[in-house]
Amino acid sequence: MRIPIPWEYTIGYLVGVGAQFIVPIGVSSAALILLIRVLGVLLVAFGAVLMILPQSIFRKYHTTTVPSETTTAFVNWGPYRFSRNPMYLGLFLFFAGLSVIFVLVWSIIALFVVVYHVNSMVIPMEEEQLRKNFGEAYEQYCRRVRRWI
Numbered sequence: 001m002r003i004p005i006p007w008e009y010t011i012g013y014l015v016g017v018g019a020q021f022i023v024p025i026g027v028s029s030a031a032l033i034l035l036i037r038v039l040g041v042l043l044v045a046f047g048a049v050l051m052i053l054p055q056s057i058f059r060k061y062h063t064t065t066v067p068s069e070t071t072t073a074f075v076n077w078g079p080y081r082f083s084r085n086p087m088y089l090g091l092f093l094f095f096a097g098l099s100v101i102f103v104l105v106w107s108i109i110a111l112f113v114v115v116y117h118v119n120s121m122v123i124p125m126e127e128e129q130l131r132k133n134f135g136e137a138y139e140q141y142c143r144r145v146r147r148w149i
Contacts, residue, residue, distance in 0.1 A: 016107025043097025050090025
């Protein structure tokens, strides 16, 4: 059984929440907490945009965002000009932002484990499929645009 990527991020975040309750790691400075919460809100907002905007682009082109399904359109504009994986980046930023807002250090650590898995297992599989579907156009795109940012 394959867990959908958004759920992998959610599970990673929640594992971190649980770990935070078991072994709390905190910040004691009220000024620092305020600063990191503002940063967290910005991360959540930017992450949400990077999750939602690509979805609307894919809908416009009538193609899928599901990694196991065959993509029918090659999207390389909008946020895809800066990242080959803006939705994954958006998921990370969104959950990292929540972790920062609530000062959940373990969740941030758990999210990096999820990113490692996505980067080393999921994205290579997707990229291979895109190479098969779009050939040299996708190769040129990969040379211009980085995997994450």
